[in-house]
Amino acid sequence: MTSSDPLVEVSDLAVEFHTPRGLVRAVDGVSFQVGRGEILGVVGESGSGKSVTSLAILGLLERPSGRITRGSIRFDGQVISNLDERKLRRLRGDRMSMIFQDPLTSLNPYLTIEEQLVEVLEFHRGTPRAEARQRCLELLTQVGISEPAERLKSHPHQLSGGMRQRVCIAMALLCDPSLLIADEPTTMLDVTIQAQILELVRSLRKTREMSILFITHDLGVISELCDRVIVMYAGRVVEEAPTAELLRNPKHPYTEALLESTPRLDTPHGGVLRPIPGLPPRLGTAPVTECTFAPRCRHVRPQCREGEPRLLPLEGTTRSRRCIAPPEEIGAD
C-alpha cells in the first residue's frame, strides 16, 4: 500500500434489515472513500442510512436481522466486509474505532473508567496492567480531563456528559487507530462543550494523521471540521463535494433544500425558513423506478420519474451528484 491509496473504500454497498414491516434496504449502492488523514463528513437525516453505513464498516450490523447484500468495504487495502467476527474483533478498537452519540450507553455502568480502559489494551495488545494504566492516564490528559488519576476510579454516572464523551474518545484512541468513526458525538452536548470536543478532534487529526468519518446532521459542525462531505438521502449518496463548495454552492436539490431549511444566526430575524415539503420515502426493497427525492424536489422534471439517476462526477470539478437537473439551476450560480 502506498500512502496515497485511500484508507477506506466503500463500493456499491447495500445493507438490508428484516423488520416487522418487512425487508428494508437501508443502504443502497453507497460508494465513497476516506483518504489518509482526511476528515470526511456524512450528512443526512434520520433514516438516510448514515449510521448503518458506519456500522457496516465496523462489522457491527445487528445479526441476523441486518446484513450486507451487495458491494464491498476495503480497509487499508484489505476487504473487511466478509471477515468473520473473530477477525473483526481484532480490528475494532485497534486499527479502527468508534464514538457514539450517547456516551452513557457506550460505557459499562458497573465498571470503573480504569477497568474499561485497561481492558482495551489488555485485549488488543496484552499490555501489562501497570503500563496500561499509565497509558490511560496519558490519554485522559490528552483529551482534556483534569485529575485523570481521580477520574480513573470513577464510575460513568459520576461524570458529566462532556467528560464521558472525552472518556469514550480516550478509549477509542488507546490503540492509536488509523480510522475513527464518530457518529453524532456532539449532538447531546452543549455548544461550549461541543466546541471543546471539535477542537480536540481537529488536533487529533493533526498530531496523529488519523482518518475520521464524522457523521452529523449539523451543517455548522460539518463546516468547521470536515475536508469533504457526502450527503445521504434514502440510503443513497446524493452529493459529494469539498466542504466549502458544498455549503456555498450545493448542486443537488436535497442539499440545497437542507441548507435553506437550516435556521442560522445570519438569517434575518423573522425570515421565514423554507422547509422541505413532504417526508422522506419509506424504504422497502421494491425496485426504485424514479429519483428518490423527486416527490419533494422543486427542480423535478418528467425525466426524473423515468429512472433513478446515478452518482456521476460533475464535469470540470472534483465533486459528484445524483441528479439530472442542469447544475446552473441549483445553488449559487
Added chain:
Amino acid sequence: MSDAPGPAPRAESAPLVEVEHLVKHFPTRGGWGKNREVVRAVDGVSFTIRRGETLGLVGESGSGKTTVGRTLLRLIEPTSGRVRFDGVELGSLTSGALRRLRPRMQIIFQDPYASLNPRLSVGEAIAEPLRVHGLARGPELERNVVSLLDRVGLPSSARDRYPHEFSGGQRQRICIARALSVKPSFIVCDEAVSALDLSIQAQVLNLLRDLSDDLGLTYLFITHNLNVLRSIADRVLVMYLGQVVESATVEQLFSAPGHPYTRALLSANPSPDPLAAFDPVSLEGEIPSAVHPPSGCRFHTRCPEVFEPCPTIIPSNHLVNREPPHRVLCHLAEDAA
C-alpha cells in the same frame, strides 16, 4: 377600576406573564453520612412576557431553563417567588381555580414519542383535553378535532390512526394540535423542535410562528439551540446556573451580546457558512454544580474576562440599553446614560 372581587380588567398592553424572583430548590437525597443539601435549580429569576410575544430562554444543560418553564406553569411548586398570569397570582389560587385556568396555559415537550399515549388514537388524544375541561362534546367535539388537525397541517384521516404510525415531525404536530385544543393564550415550548430532523424542524418552526401570528399566542420558547432561537424569538433570556445573566431583544443579543457567557455561547456556535470565522472563546471546564454554586459571580470560575471583584462580589443587573431594555448581570457592564 371597580372594587368587585376577581381580577381587574387588564389593559391589552399589560404583560401576560409576570415572574418575580422565582426560586426553586430541590432537596438532594441524603445518603449514609451525607447531609441533605439543595440543588439551586432556579435562584431568583424575574421577567415578563408581553401578549403575543415569543420569549426565548436559552442556556446549557443544568442552567435551570426547564425548571423555570415548569414552575411557571405550576407543574412543580416553586420554593418562593410570584407568578402572575393575566393579572392573576397563581400562588393564591385554590387547586380548583388553578385547574380552571389550566386550559389557557399549555406546554409542548421535546419528545413527541413520550408525550402521546400509544393506546389512544390521534382523534382521542386531541379530544381528551376538551373532554376533561368540559369544553366540547358530541358532534362539536368531532368538528373541533378535524379543524385542529387541519390547523396543524394533518389530514382528517389522521384521526383514526395511532401515534406509532406517524413520524417525529407529525407527532409533534399532533402534540401541538392537542395543546391548541383548549384555546390557550400561552404555550411553553420546551425544546419542542430539538429532536426533529432539520427539514422537519423548519416545518414545525414555521407552523409555530404562523399560529402565534394567527391566534395571537404567547410563547416561552426554551431551547439550547441558538439558531432556532434566532429564527423564532422576539426577546431572549440567557440563563446560567439558575440565574438570568442577560436579557435583550434578539437583535441586541446577537449583534451586541453583553455578558461574557453569552459571547462564549455565540462564538461556540458553528456556522454553516464556510466563510464565517470560527474562533470559539474557550470556556474552562463545565457548568459547576448547582448544589454549591460559585461565590460572587456564578460564572467567574469559567469566565475569560474574570477580574478582581468577580470571585467575591455578587454582580448587579446593569441596564446597558434603556429602550428596548437590555440587562446584563456582570461587573463589566455599565448602565446606559
